[in-house]
Amino acid sequence: MLRRIPTGALIGLIITALFFLVAIFAHVVAPYGLGEIAGGVWEPMSAKFLFGTDNLGRDLLSRMIHGAQTTILIAVLATLLSFCMGAILGFTAAVVGGWFDTLMSRFVDLLMAIPTLIFGLVVLSVLPSTLATLIIVMGVLDSTRVYRLSRAVAVDLNVMDFVEAAKLRGESKWWVIFAEILPNALSPLVSEFGLRFIYAVLFLSALSFLGLGVQPPEADWGGMVKENKDGIIFGIPAALIPAAAIAVLAISVNLVADWILNRTTDLKGGRGNG
Amino acid sequence: MAETLLDIKNLRIEATTYTPGEKPRTITIVDDVSLTLEKGKVLGLIGESGAGKSTVGLSPMCYGRGGVSITGGEVILNGRDILKQGKNGIRKLRGHEVCYVAQSAAAAFNPVQRLMDQVVEACLTHGVANRVEAERRAVSLFTKLSLPDPDNIGKRYPHQVSGGQLQRVMTAMALCPEPDLIIFDEPTTALDVTTQIDVLAAIKEAIHATGVAALYITHDLAVVAQVADDIMVLRHGKMVEKGTTQQIIKEPRESYTQALVSVHHIEHQEKQPTPKPILSVKNVTAAYGNGIVKVLKNVSVDIHPGQTLAVVGESGSGKSTLARAITGLLPPQQGEVIFDGRKLSNKLADRTKEDLRQLQMIYQMADVAMNPRHTVGTIIGRPLTFYFGLRGAERDRRVKELLEEIEMGTGFIDRYPAELSGGQKQRVCIARALAAKPKLIICDEVTSALDPLVANGILKLLLNLQEIEQVAYLFITHDIATVKSIADSIAVMYRGEVARYGAKSQVLTPQFDDYTDLLLSSVPALELGWLEKAIAGRKMAGAGN
Numbered sequence: 001m002l003r004r005i006p007t008g009a010l011i012g013l014i015i016t017a018l019f020f021l022v023a024i025f026a027h028v029v030a031p032y033g034l035g036e037i038a039g040g041v042w043e044p045m046s047a048k049f050l051f052g053t054d055n056l057g058r059d060l061l062s063r064m065i066h067g068a069q070t071t072i073l074i075a076v077l078a079t080l081l082s083f084c085m086g087a088i089l090g091f092t093a094a095v096v097g098g099w100f101d102t103l104m105s106r107f108v109d110l111l112m113a114i115p116t117l118i119f120g121l122v123v124l125s126v127l128p129s130t131l132a133t134l135i136i137v138m139g140v141l142d143s144t145r146v147y148r149l150s151r152a153v154a155v156d157l158n159v160m161d162f163v164e165a166a167k168l169r170g171e172s173k174w175w176v177i178f179a180e181i182l183p184n185a186l187s188p189l190v191s192e193f194g195l196r197f198i199y200a201v202l203f204l205s206a207l208s209f210l211g212l213g214v215q216p217p218e219a220d221w222g223g224m225v226k227e228n229k230d231g232i233i234f235g236i237p238a239a240l241i242p243a244a245a246i247a248v249l250a251i252s253v254n255l256v257a258d259w260i261l262n263r264t265t266d267l268k269g270g271r272g273n274g
Numbered sequence: 275m276a277e278t279l280l281d282i283k284n285l286r287i288e289a290t291t292y293t294p295g296e297k298p299r300t301i302t303i304v305d306d307v308s309l310t311l312e313k314g315k316v317l318g319l320i321g322e323s324g325a326g327k328s329t330v331g332l333s334p335m336c337y338g339r340g341g342v343s344i345t346g347g348e349v350i351l352n353g354r355d356i357l358k359q360g361k362n363g364i365r366k367l368r369g370h371e372v373c374y375v376a377q378s379a380a381a382a383f384n385p386v387q388r389l390m391d392q393v394v395e396a397c398l399t400h401g402v403a404n405r406v407e408a409e410r411r412a413v414s415l416f417t418k419l420s421l422p423d424p425d426n427i428g429k430r431y432p433h434q435v436s437g438g439q440l441q442r443v444m445t446a447m448a449l450c451p452e453p454d455l456i457i458f459d460e461p462t463t464a465l466d467v468t469t470q471i472d473v474l475a476a477i478k479e480a481i482h483a484t485g486v487a488a489l490y491i492t493h494d495l496a497v498v499a500q501v502a503d504d505i506m507v508l509r510h511g512k513m514v515e516k517g518t519t520q521q522i523i524k525e526p527r528e529s530y531t532q533a534l535v536s537v538h539h540i541e542h543q544e545k546q547p548t549p550k551p552i553l554s555v556k557n558v559t560a561a562y563g564n565g566i567v568k569v570l571k572n573v574s575v576d577i578h579p580g581q582t583l584a585v586v587g588e589s590g591s592g593k594s595t596l597a598r599a600i601t602g603l604l605p606p607q608q609g610e611v612i613f614d615g616r617k618l619s620n621k622l623a624d625r626t627k628e629d630l631r632q633l634q635m636i637y638q639m640a641d642v643a644m645n646p647r648h649t650v651g652t653i654i655g656r657p658l659t660f661y662f663g664l665r666g667a668e669r670d671r672r673v674k675e676l677l678e679e680i681e682m683g684t685g686f687i688d689r690y691p692a693e694l695s696g697g698q699k700q701r702v703c704i705a706r707a708l709a710a711k712p713k714l715i716i717c718d719e720v721t722s723a724l725d726p727l728v729a730n731g732i733l734k735l736l737l738n739l740q741e742i743e744q745v746a747y748l749f750i751t752h753d754i755a756t757v758k759s760i761a762d763s764i765a766v767m768y769r770g771e772v773a774r775y776g777a778k779s780q781v782l783t784p785q786f787d788d789y790t791d792l793l794l795s796s797v798p799a800l801e802l803g804w805l806e807k808a809i810a811g812r813k814m815a816g817a818g819n
Contacts (some may be wrong), residue, residue: 165635168635184645
């Protein structure tokens with residue numbers, strides 16, 4: 001199985017796994033505490049501070065590691081929420097059809113018509129800034145895309161004879177959705193999950209950069225770019241390191257998602273859903 | 275002895291498959307096939323799907339479909355080995371010396387060009403004739419192929435003529451550059467039986483009139499017997515038997531050919547109708563699109579317990595719609611369906627679980643009728659859990675019983691549909707229907723996607739199961755031979771109405787109404803000279819062509 005993975009996907013898989021491991025064991029791995037002021041302001045890279053220190057003299061590497069935990073946790077939870085909501089509503093809309101489908105689809109069109117970032121900014125500036133609100137707002141906004149994809153896949157599957165056979169048997173809508181449609185829609189959804197996860201990371205970073213995401217003293221990558229951005233003028237790379245981390249994670253997850261997509265979709269010469 | 279036109283020696287054709295995640299593999303599609311064809315003769319190539327008949331048929335054009343290549347042997351056409359020709363040589367050959375008639379004319383024509391432009395294209399490209407001359411030829415061919423309005427039909431677009439006409443236009447296109455050889459690749463398979471007979475007669479007439487040689491590829495022995503001088507039987511890419519048409523259909527030597535010739539000989543004793551039918555369809559009218567397109571008009575039929583009603587008709591006659599109306603997928607506008615003495619709700623959603631259980635359905639395409647992500651065990655087991663609450667070991671035991679009943683064996687329980695052959699898939703679908711212990715099974719063209727021998731196995735199985743389970747069938751088909759094998763009573767449908775209905779012996783004996791006569795006389799019989807007799811004896815012209 002592992003031997004058949006192309007090099008690109010393998011690299012992506014290893015790096016992604018590394019990021020997740022570091023995030024999970026942040027407290028063990030990080031050399032310094034989250035808010036611990038360990039040295040001077042914007043110290044350069046050294047053996048003591050591998051990536052140097054930040055604008056308040058905290059160890060940048062430790063902040064990065066703790067930041068990975070926050071960023072990845074929020075992104076994963078938001079993506080999970082968006083997939084549960086989007087997929088279930090999308091499948092239901094396709095199977096039930098009629099007014100429910102029309103109502104849901106037009107509502108989703110309405111949400112999608114407003115640029116996500118602006119919509120997110122407005123909502124978050126009104127609501128109290130907690131982790132839960134952040135996850136819910138991100139998840140709901142992202143679920144519109146998942147809804148569109150799942151509905152499109154399910155509409156195709158819904159007219160297959162095996163779904164008709166289940167309906168003739170008298171199966172409930174839930175059986176049709178979870179036992180007949182879901183297993184066949186899984187592969188496009190799994191690869192989409194990777195892509196949506198990356199969008200969630202980028203979206204969260206953008207929000208934090210604008211000051212509406214994760215609030216200090218909690219660390220997250222977008223927020224760290226913001227805290228250290230003034231250093232760039234003085235030639236200090238502290239802001240670039242979290243930015244690079246975002247880029248590396250995005251690319252490696254994309255490599256994995258692309259590989260899964262390649263293996264599972266008909267369009268790219270894979271072996272289809274069968 | 276006429277001059278030899280085509281001589282294929284020890285042909286070997288291979289293809290490379292690219293299964294994702296595995297190394298590319300070379301598989302042999304055709305192995306050691308030799309044939310000769312004299313000028314003006316017709317050779318029929320016959321075999322089941324995957325026999326390599328199309329692949330052999332395309333070799334005189336030096337063409338292999340997607341990834342297929344000729345790797346051995348010689349193809350000698352007009353005295354030269356065309357496999358040794360360069361690209362230019364082959365280009366000169368195709369459409370000039372050898373022409374091709376495809377199975378689906380509707381897909382083979384360019385939809386945005388007029389028919390005439392496409393018919394004369396090969397003549398112009400090869401410089402055989404100038405435009406005026408080529409069009410004159412085309413019109414004379416249209417006349418020979420008895421197309422209506424031969425002077426003007428070329429001005430139409432492909433979508434403006436019927437399927438049968440389009441197939442004849444394609445034959446004209448192949449004949450236009452006056453080739454030495456034409457390859458007919460299942461030219462009548464996609465057509466209704468009543469249309470097929472006219473196209474077949476036209477093709478035969480045109481072959482005789484022009485003196486062209488032909489390779490006629492088909493899976494239907496009765497069809498090829500009408501047009502071919504010689505027949506070659508292929509199986510798994512190898513030649514089984516070669517002989518004159520007379521010899522193949524009268525005295526086949528090989529057991530496989532014997533099986534092909536006698537494929538439709540199932541004996542079935544017609545049962546007498548009972549006083550109390552299991553299902554009565556009473557004056558049902560159904561329509562699509564908010565009642566605008568009426569597909570069923572006032573249809574009434576009865577099905578008796580443990581018996582088979584065959585509903586037969588050409589495509590568009592409303593036979594599948596009748597099934598949808600009975601199951602409630604398409605609620606009828608008028609009329610009622612009485613099942614086992616009680617009236618069924620028109621809508622599927624209003625029916626009780628018990629009603630649904632007793633009325634099961636089997637589909638034409640077994641591939642898409644089963645969830646590709648469920649195992650055979652889940653597929654057959656689900657109705658057991660759903661209707662009878664069976665679980666665990668008890669359910670497994672019953673699934674195994676059913677697998678035995680459909681003659682497949684218990685080893686299949688963990689397989690996925692993709693790991694089954696076409697016939698096995700259909701058997702699993704039958705088992706799924708039987709699992710519900712129904713009183714009636716609707717079979718919608720269950721054998722039409724299968725090869726004749728496999729289809730025969732399915733029909734025998736269905737008849738056996740009827741004896742054991744005492745289940746009634748509503749058997750929808752377009753194939754009269756199938757009807758003759760299994761029906762107790764027959765309903766002939768034409769344009770949404772029942773044209774003729776009654777016990778099998780009664781429906782199949784004269785006096786016929788015009789449509790039934792056309793339908794019955796259009797079914798190719800496995801005898802020489804049937805075509806001419808059938809055309810001469812018809813009461814009604816072929817419909818829609």
